[in-house]
Amino acid sequence: MAWQDYTHDMQRCTRCSYCKWIPYRYMRDTGFMEGCPSVSRYLWHAYSASGKFNMAYSLLQKRIEIDDIFLDVLYKCQMDGSCDISCKVQQDIEPLQLMQELRIKCVEDGQLVPAHMIVIDGLRKEDNMMQSKKQDRGRWVEGLGVKDFTSTTAEVIYHAGCRYSFDRDLWPVARGGLQLLLDAGVDVGVMGVEETCCGGRAYELGYAGELTKYAEHQIETFRTTSARTLVTPCSDCYACFKVLYDKIGKKPDIEVLHITHYLERLIKEGKLRLKKKVPIKVTYHDPCHLGRLGEPWVHWQGKEYKVMGQMIVHDPPKKFRRGAGGVYETPRNIIKSIPGLDFVEMYRSKEYAWCCGAGGGVIDAYPDYAAWTGAGRLKEAEAVGAEAIVSACPWCKRNFLDAAGETGNKIEVLDIIELVQRAI
Amino acid sequence: MKLSNEEYKALEATVGPEYISQEPVIMDTYNQVWGNKFFFDEKHSVRPAAVLLPARPKEISEAVRVCNRYRILFKAFSSGFEYLSLSLMNSKSILFDLRRMNRIVEIDEKNMRAVVEPYVSVYRLQMEAAKKGLFTGRIGVGYSAGVIAAECCHHGCQHTMVFTSGYGRNVLGVEWVLPTGEILNVGTGEAGSDLFSADGPGFSLRGVLRGRTGANGGHGVITKASVKLYPWYGPKQWDHKKQPGEALSKGQLESVPDGYKVFVPTFQNLDDTLSASEDLCRAEILCAFGIAIVGTNPYSEGNDEDWAMMQKTAETRARDIDPAGGGVSIANSVVCVIGYQSPGEMEYKEKCLRKIAEQWGGTFYDNLNEPRALARAFADIMWSSGVNLRATGDFLPSSSSPDGSPEMLKRLALQEAEIKRRYEQAGAFLTLGSGARMVSWRPEEHLSIGAQGISTAQYDPYDPASLQAARKFINEIFDPRGQFNRYGVPSRGGCLQIEPVTHVHQNWGPRYDNYDMWLRKIKKMLDPNTVADWTAYIPPEYPDSPKDGDYVLPSYGKAEQL
Known part of the structure; x- marks a missing residue:
């Protein structure tokens, strides 16, 4: 659907401001009730999802034009989907999809964010979002002696993703995840230097063509291997393979799992035994792309009609994505199965978790805002008494590390892979 | 410009x-x-x-x-x-x-009041006050709405008014930037002291500040307010829970919290419902009171799910809604919440409630009084769950909304319900069934100072026929010919109309003691240069709008073009 196709939604945004908060029923602490980092940081109503509906409607009516302010408002947003979830507690409208389509329109119109142009230029040249050389892609795995799909085959593809492939600080996590699979006897391999970006982040920036290009490439690559399963430790990649490819009609013919799915499976099968006590109080941060944005895509085509006089319904009934189908329990089950560990939830969790701050191109274009957002989450983790914040995505880990560095926060930042490693 | x-x-x-x-x-x-x-x-x-x-x-x-x-x-x-x-x-x-002015300055447990800034939401204050055993009234429009907006600036009505009174009566004092730029502290007993005393001798500044319906921004800016709090009998914290995989809207309390009990009696017809309501409210036993048709229903995720549920239960619903069907008349059911500090208090209040219900032929049907339905009703009626604009896109809390005697309100409610039914039958509004006459009655202070009546019409503003019907409906409810024989200025949903459009004061001022002249004098005194926007208050002079006899016709569609 194009952005204009959301006219109904633009008209029906009531300005209730629920998009700015987590749903009231789940508010637990008055210090942590906000849901939208963008409007919390930049204050003007335009920065909320409601504001985006308003902007789009004004654009449609030619009351405003896309200018630098429009781009600033549209892109100082992590596309984390918190607004979408809160809005849909009361409304049948699609804030996140509208924002996505507005970004696509901006790119199509040549209205670009300079920092993103550099990233996309790198992607087009080097197949990654990290402005790094393609030839360095497989270096993170050197020395592990793992199968490489360029020369052999395996049952499972371990897709590290751009961040893990090029962020040296995070290489131990990417390697750790792979080692856990190897130690459990999984027949796993990597694409090595031939691994490419999934295209998901580029799509979020509005570069829809890049998603199609990489989806087609990946599907072709998967087809040429005999692998049955793709496992990724990156939540962004997971959501892209699982949700976005399906959204654009390019669902891969391969089982797509996040590493937490696979680790939980191995634990249940007794192939991974968490025996060592890890006496630490941890909280879990739901990565947006594994949680609410990891909910499977729901295809719908139909029309609106009215019943009971004026109630607006759909034929066939439309199942809105309200976040409930994200991956929430799997990582928690893993964490809770670690002996000696004290697990505590933050005030905002699962569907209504506060974003780490990295998503939607914010870490590339507005690093100070990314750090501000991440610092807010670290503060919340501290408020519930956690000694460590655990996530399941390299973008979250990177941004939390940066935020901790900037704010002097001493909380330990862990990926779930590291926690599992400690328990073995 | x-x-x-x-x-x-x-x-x-x-x-x-x-x-x-x-x-x-x-x-x-x-x-x-x-x-x-x-x-x-x-x-x-x-x-x-x-x-x-x-x-x-x-x-x-x-x-x-x-x-x-x-x-x-x-x-x-x-x-x-x-x-x-x-x-x-x-x-x-x-x-x-005013979103940067967001502090809860103080919750004064001993004197049962809170001092807040404008961006403090009602639900946030409810959460903080509950920690100290206190409660601020529910607000109808939702949990993100501000305490000051409700108490000091606008008009509205809601379900806890029976206990906490109406918005305007809870203001103790304010810090007020007048339209001249001067800062006035209303409610201070002496220079530099707290915002505590509502009124001193002479004119009521609190009344000038907001009156019954609020100045809606026409009087300057309230930057801080001291508001009354009431007892909260429940826990300091609470949790809404849902099962994994369920939509967030499914989350609910496990049960009615200790300290409260909820009852849903059902009566034979609307007349009896309103009469029983009057007695229930006068008995001074309730913390909250409202119609049951929304509150007790299971929450659904969206309109499609709502419609699926409606279809699934069509037969029983038709019977339940229509009193002539002989079933459980949900439309004639009310939610009654009582709070208690001791078993004895609870026993007394429950006994009293059951006796009144019995006197008016009330029945406590199991499906409306099962624990989860009661827990849903409690949450819906005590907190600020928000206005549901999802069904059709917009709504009109039509409301006669005058503070008035129970007898007058009962009569008006029945008249309004009949008018609304005509529009529903024409397909212009959402209709739950031919027998459903949803009249929500909001008594204030156990009916000691009257009540407000409201019958909600849900329409689609982007459906030209529905929009047109909504305007006609409101015009009828406004009763330009005085056929309802009411006392009080009609207002839309507890708010004044947009004055340049609907000419509320121009039409009703002359009928009611020329109150509009007083409003204009007050406005002139406070705002000599007319810089505080008056679109929702009183115009400096009335425009020369088309009339039908003495009645000034509404002027829809006149927003300034770019």
């Missing part, structure tokens, strides 16, 4: 360059609110020339002085979920978005 460079610079100097904007992209997000389509034929109302984000009263005071100097209209708002709070008379206007 763009401000001149000189005007903009003068305003900028009051809050700093980071906290003022005149960018069209930003401005056009401050003039799109539900309800606008009804008044202006467009979702957009007048675009402000600039929006300011002040953090302190002094900044507002200085900006208001600039407005006086350059004759710029101004209005302030907190959450902005109210079309009145963003409506402006012309585009040489500014808005104060």
